[in-house]
Amino acid sequence: MATAQATDRNPGELKDVPGWFPPLDQLLFTWFLERQETRGFGGDLVELGAYMGKSAILLGHHLQDGEKFTVCDLFGGEAPDGANAAETAKSYSSLTRQTFERNYLAFHDALPRVIEAPTSVISKEVEADTCRFVHIDASHLYEHVHDDIGAARDLLLPDGIVVLDDFRSEHTPGVSVATWEAVLNRGLRPICLSTQKLYGTWGDPEPVQEELLETLRGRDDCGLSVQHAAGHRLVRTRAHKGMQPPSFPHSRYYTAPEPPQPAPQGTAPTSAPARPRPRPSSRVRRIGADLLPPIVTRALRRSLARGAQKS
Incomplete structure (x- = not known):
């Protein structure tokens, strides 16, 4: 009904x-x-x-x-x-x-x-x-x-x-x-x-x-x-401002507001993922490209690549 x-x-x-x-x-x-x-x-x-x-x-x-x-x-x-x-x-x-x-x-x-x-x-x-x-x-x-x-x-x-x-x-x-x-x-x-x-x-x-x-x-x-x-x-x-009326019975049509639902137990609140920090090699590449002569930059990149393979 x-x-x-x-x-x-x-x-x-x-x-x-x-x-x-x-x-x-x-x-x-x-x-x-x-x-x-x-x-x-x-x-x-x-x-x-x-x-x-x-x-x-x-x-x-x-x-x-x-x-x-x-x-x-x-x-x-x-x-x-x-x-x-x-x-x-x-x-x-x-x-x-x-x-x-x-x-x-x-x-x-x-x-x-x-x-x-x-x-x-x-x-x-x-x-x-x-x-x-x-x-x-x-x-x-x-x-x-x-x-x-x-x-x-x-x-x-x-x-x-x-x-x-x-x-x-x-x-x-x-x-x-x-x-x-x-x-x-x-x-x-x-x-x-x-x-x-x-x-x-x-x-x-x-x-x-x-x-x-x-x-x-x-x-x-x-x-x-x-x-x-x-x-x-x-x-x-x-x-005075905000005065409330005395309590009075609800009508037959009254529907009580639903209470807020609590978060499920054992769940951690979600947060925005942290932004990844740039790898040091990326910084080196940018600095080398901007400041060093091309021949030195190429040598530096080869050295970094060999180190990454060994690791």
């Missing part, structure tokens, strides 16, 4: 899945989810905007017994308005539901609940006060992000975690406005900031921040700073 192997279409590792999910955010997702799990904090998971499935694959790995995981994305379908349609055509023209599902199933036995629709439907599809973790990474337009944040607040349990992607990218000012508006006017309390994402809660951020600070201070692969603004403590994190 043929063995399944990773290809351009079948990822072998999480890093093979296209998408914007750097090692630092993989670390933070894992830390927040595992913290909830070790404390017996259960609840459903939701992702708004999935792209090719990279972050969804990690989220699905943390699904506990009795929990549900819901993914909502247009997947190239009909957008709710002209601005959203233009954004989708520009940035996500290659995205299809089939690609997402193929990538996800490379790592999991079953798909999450997939809703192929605008994220505005999520409040009707998922019950309020049932979720422990919501990741928002869909539209970059202010109106849509504003509504996605409102939906996340309704869906989350007390002390649940919301993650907002692209909150400070130069090409997504609508996300920045909606994010900081939620912090200043809608009760969202930041826990920490990465280069791409804001992690927050509508509960009490202080206990989570203290534990996170203790964890990150013990690492040498990321930087850490604390600032205060508008009554909020902001924990800023950044990855």
